Each structure stands twice: as structure tokens, then as C-alpha cells.
Amino acid sequence: MAERDYIVILGAGESGTGAAILAQKQGFDVFVSDFGPIDSVFKKQLTENGIPFEEKQHTESAILSAKEVIKSPGIPETVPIIKNIKAKGIPVISEIEFAGRYTDAKTICITGSNGKSTTTMLTYHILKNAGLNVGLAGNIGKSFALQVATEQFDWYVLEISSFMLDDMYQFKADIGVLLNITPDHLDRYDYKMEKYVDSKLRILQNQTPGDVFIYCADDSETLKGLERYTIQAKVYPFSIEKELNLGAYLKNNEININLENQSSFIMSITELALQGKHNIYNSMASGIVAKVLELRNESIRESMGNFKNIEHRLEHAGRISGIDFINDSKATNINSTWYALESMTTDVVLILGGVDKGNDYDMLKDLVRSKVKAIVCLGKDNKRIHDAFEDEVEVIVNTFSAAEAVQIAYHLAQKGDTVLLSPACASFDLFRNYEDRGNQFKAAIKEL
CATH class of the missing domain: 3.40.50.720 (NAD(P)-binding Rossmann-like Domain)
Known part of the structure; x- marks a missing residue:
């Protein structure tokens, strides 16, 4: 030059x-x-x-x-x-596209509307524990480009958002994982679901028959979207609804993973560090990646059993007078909140609200009706939450700080209940970001 x-x-x-x-x-x-x-x-x-x-x-x-x-x-x-x-x-x-030009490392790219961070962290944990020289980047951890500039990794586990995929052209995922597709960020896609689906499916671009694509066979939007694509890579689906010859499935409360020419992997879901239906999916996806890399079953089993989940994602934040407090501040969309509610086994006082990205609250109505006894709104404008749920719950209260929300939720809950912060909205109206919201929530619990 x-x-x-x-x-x-x-x-x-x-x-x-x-x-x-x-x-x-x-x-x-x-x-x-x-x-x-x-x-x-x-x-x-x-x-x-x-x-x-x-x-x-x-x-x-x-x-x-x-x-x-x-x-x-x-x-x-x-x-x-x-x-x-x-x-x-x-x-x-995107930064990912740029950094990809300057590294020979292999990439495992994980995308989806929900569960990306958890699955990325779990996959990284499994690989690192198995002794691979692996970096963690994308939406999480240190920047991919900075690591390419300053480190020498053989593998990267990258959490990839649809916004990153939109600006990726030549980049290729050696192993691509698509967890699920549900309406999120539609404001960035002209409110057209198909555009958002196509954005997620860019995870397939440039893949060759030597690469691997892992996806959820139970996710209707994914299956519908894949009909429009010809997949070059080797494909491994995962499902908890049906048995599959290749990939991962659930049978008798055990995860089964079968790939060609490899021993089967079997693990009881009671032994998983991550509990809840959505986490069975996340564990299956990570498990398939581990088997593709031919890691030892014993090593995979150990890592899946001792993994500590990320902060602000269904994080247990305390128990006071028999009431559990769960910090799910990272739930910034409806589907994350749906997952959180779906995994609850007690009556719930739900803390909802913030900056709404065009949410369709109808999706939550059945779960709210069956599990939620009161909603505490935490945001500047809560009108849409009131409109959506006034017929589903008896109590909806407005609050304007984490401390106030925690105080009121605590008084509305009884022994054996769960107070769940799972806002379904961005946090920028009252907080710096979702971490700040989660930290203020946890600090308020300590003050009770």
C-alpha cells in the first residue's frame, strides 16, 4: 500500500x-x-x-x-x-466481518432471538474445560477484533445478533447455530417478520459441505424460513418434541445426541446446571457443538453439570420470608419474558416495563393468566401494559424506581411466591442499560 x-x-x-x-x-x-x-x-x-x-x-x-x-x-x-x-x-x-479477514481461527457462531448469551457462554465453558485454545466474543466478552489483534486463539465462540449479521458478507461460520426466531427488533426490519428471519438465516451464508449448521427442529419460524434456502453445510437439528436419527432429542428426561461415526451422548436433564425447558434447548445446541469437535463425553457431561449462568438472566437474587427473587433484567423482549414465565413453578409477582420495541403482549396472556397474581410496572409509560393485562390480573401498580418496584412486589407476594423481574422491554427510560436495572434490583432486595 x-x-x-x-x-x-x-x-x-x-x-x-x-x-x-x-x-x-x-x-x-x-x-x-x-x-x-x-x-x-x-x-x-x-x-x-x-x-x-x-x-x-x-x-x-x-x-x-x-x-x-x-x-x-x-x-x-x-x-x-x-x-x-x-x-x-x-x-x-460489521466489526465481525472486518476481524474475520485477519484470523485463521475457526468460528462457532450462535444466533437466535433468545438464549444466545447462555448458549454462547455454555459452549465456551465446555470447550475451555476440554482444553481447547478458545476465545469468547461477539455480543459478549471482549471485542472479536481486539482479540484478533492481540491474542492467538484456534477457536472463537461468537454470539452474533441479527444486526451484526446484516453487515456480514464474506464472513463464514465454521459451525453455525440458530436457536430460535421470534418477533424482536421488528422496528429495525420495517415490522416485517420475513426480513428479520432472513437476517437470522444469514448465519448460513458462505457455508460449505465441510461446515456444520445446528438448528431447532421445534421452531416454526426457523422451519418456515429454511424452506427458502439451500443448505450446503452438514445439518444437525435438535428437538424436545420428537426423536431424531441425527442431532439431539429428549427421551425419558434424557438428552440424547447422535452424530455419524461417534459414540452417543446421553445425560439426564436433572444433572444439567441449567434448568427449565428453554435451557434444555440451549444445552442440546452446545452439546452438539461439543460432539462435532469430538470432545470426550465425560468432559462434556462435567461442563454441562457445573456451568454457572450469566448475570441478569434468570439469576437467583435472594430469598426473603420464603419469597424468591429472580433477576431476569436481560429479558428485553416479549419472548424472553415468555421463557422466564414458562419456567416458573410458583405464583409470580411480575415486574414488567421500560422502553417498548413494538411489543405484542398477546403472546404472554395465557401465562400471565395462569401464573401471575400481580404486575408491577417499572417504566415511564406503562399504558400498553395496563391495556394488555387489565383483564388478566387483579393488581397492576406503577413504579418509577427499582427500589419502589421491589418494595411493592415484596408486599404483594406471599411465602412460596416468586418475584420475577423480567421486563420484556429495553431499560433506557430509567436506567443506563439492562445491567444497571438488574444491579439496582439486586441492591433493592438487600435493603428489604
């Missing part, structure tokens, strides 16, 4: 900062632009690496002369700067 190619990175969070450091290492001229304020952690990283950046603005002249733009998954296609970049014909890619 006589003249160094110029790359612009939009968004200076975990992924943007990592992409900037990798781009610089690969010999590009780099400029980082963030329309909001940049977190001090990332500012320090950029400054230490001598990477120029701007915050609280986008200087068009500096951006529109780029050869390529790497954009943060959180920036929608519809914002003016992206429209202007595309109008000029400048390619826009």
Missing part, C-alpha cells in the same frame, strides 16, 4: 474500539466517530493507541472520504449518516 487506505469506524463502544485497534495494526489510517459521548475506558484505549476520534458529532467530510466504514451494530440503517455513506457507494461492514 503506497498510500494507506482510510477506514472510518462509527461507534466507539467495545466493538468499535476493538475494530479501530485492529485496523491500525493492519496498517490502515483510522478515524473513529461517535454521535454520543465516548466512555472513558474506550477513550483511554483510543488515546493510548494514538487513534484520532470525535464524540457527540459526525463530521461528514471526515467520514465520507473513507474507503470502508465499520459500523457498530447498535446504529440503525436509517440514520442520516449511514444513508449518506451508502449513497456514495462506500461499503458498510
Whole structure:
């Protein structure tokens, strides 16, 4: 390169900062632009690496002369700067696409509307315990690009969102996992389910017969979507509703995994560290990945039995006067809340609400009717929750802080009940993010 190619990175969070450091290492001229304020952690990283950046603005002249733009998954296609970049014909890619060019490591890519984080963490846990040299990245952990720049892993387990997939073109998943597809983020897909399904199914792109695709055979949207695609990769489905010759299925409360030319893997679901129906699916998906990599059954069984789940996802946050408190703050969509309610075995006081992404609450009505005795709203605008559930529960209360929500939920609950924070909404109206919401919830429980 006589003249160094110029790359612009939009968004200076975990992924943007990592992409900037990798781009610089690969010999590009780099400029980082963030329309909001940049977190001090990332500012320090950029400054230490001598990477120029701007915050609280986008200087068009500096951006529109780029050869390529790497954009943060959180920036929608519809914002003016992206429209202007595309109008000029400048390619826009994701950090994952960019980092994938500079590593020979094999990738296990996990996507789906729900269960991605849990399945990604579990898969990483199984591989690491089996002694593989493995990194964890994507929507979780340290940025993929930063790890490609600074580490030498043989394998990566990547949690991939549909927003990341939208900006991935040449990238290939050596093992692709699609857990499920349910309506989420439809505001980013013109409220068209088919567009969202196609986005998720980009996990298949560039796969060859030497690659593997793992999916849920019980998920109707996935099955409907796959009818439109020709799959090149070797396919392993998983199901808890029917027995399968190849893949994973449930029989007599045991997970069975069968792949060609390998010993069967069998494990009782009572031994799994992750309990609940949705976690049987997550464990099956991770188990198939482990068997594809020919890990020892004993090692897989041990890892599946001792795994600790991630914070803010159906996390047990305390028990007071016989009332259990569950922190599921990571449930930012209806389907996550559906899963949470579905896994409850007691009466529930449900804490719901926040920034609603076009939620259709009808999906929750049956579960609310059968399991929920009261709803505590935690958000600035709770009208849609009242409208949806006023006929299903006797008590719906508005609150405007985690402390207030916990106090009221505690008084509405009785011994043997569960207070469940599973908001079905984003948190930005009252909190910094879902972690902040979950942490405030946990702090409030300690104050009771």
C-alpha cells in the first residue's frame, strides 16, 4: 500500500474500539466517530493507541472520504449518516466481518432471538474445560477484533445478533447455530417478520459441505424460513418434541445426541446446571457443538453439570420470608419474558416495563393468566401494559424506581411466591442499560 487506505469506524463502544485497534495494526489510517459521548475506558484505549476520534458529532467530510466504514451494530440503517455513506457507494461492514479477514481461527457462531448469551457462554465453558485454545466474543466478552489483534486463539465462540449479521458478507461460520426466531427488533426490519428471519438465516451464508449448521427442529419460524434456502453445510437439528436419527432429542428426561461415526451422548436433564425447558434447548445446541469437535463425553457431561449462568438472566437474587427473587433484567423482549414465565413453578409477582420495541403482549396472556397474581410496572409509560393485562390480573401498580418496584412486589407476594423481574422491554427510560436495572434490583432486595 503506497498510500494507506482510510477506514472510518462509527461507534466507539467495545466493538468499535476493538475494530479501530485492529485496523491500525493492519496498517490502515483510522478515524473513529461517535454521535454520543465516548466512555472513558474506550477513550483511554483510543488515546493510548494514538487513534484520532470525535464524540457527540459526525463530521461528514471526515467520514465520507473513507474507503470502508465499520459500523457498530447498535446504529440503525436509517440514520442520516449511514444513508449518506451508502449513497456514495462506500461499503458498510460489521466489526465481525472486518476481524474475520485477519484470523485463521475457526468460528462457532450462535444466533437466535433468545438464549444466545447462555448458549454462547455454555459452549465456551465446555470447550475451555476440554482444553481447547478458545476465545469468547461477539455480543459478549471482549471485542472479536481486539482479540484478533492481540491474542492467538484456534477457536472463537461468537454470539452474533441479527444486526451484526446484516453487515456480514464474506464472513463464514465454521459451525453455525440458530436457536430460535421470534418477533424482536421488528422496528429495525420495517415490522416485517420475513426480513428479520432472513437476517437470522444469514448465519448460513458462505457455508460449505465441510461446515456444520445446528438448528431447532421445534421452531416454526426457523422451519418456515429454511424452506427458502439451500443448505450446503452438514445439518444437525435438535428437538424436545420428537426423536431424531441425527442431532439431539429428549427421551425419558434424557438428552440424547447422535452424530455419524461417534459414540452417543446421553445425560439426564436433572444433572444439567441449567434448568427449565428453554435451557434444555440451549444445552442440546452446545452439546452438539461439543460432539462435532469430538470432545470426550465425560468432559462434556462435567461442563454441562457445573456451568454457572450469566448475570441478569434468570439469576437467583435472594430469598426473603420464603419469597424468591429472580433477576431476569436481560429479558428485553416479549419472548424472553415468555421463557422466564414458562419456567416458573410458583405464583409470580411480575415486574414488567421500560422502553417498548413494538411489543405484542398477546403472546404472554395465557401465562400471565395462569401464573401471575400481580404486575408491577417499572417504566415511564406503562399504558400498553395496563391495556394488555387489565383483564388478566387483579393488581397492576406503577413504579418509577427499582427500589419502589421491589418494595411493592415484596408486599404483594406471599411465602412460596416468586418475584420475577423480567421486563420484556429495553431499560433506557430509567436506567443506563439492562445491567444497571438488574444491579439496582439486586441492591433493592438487600435493603428489604
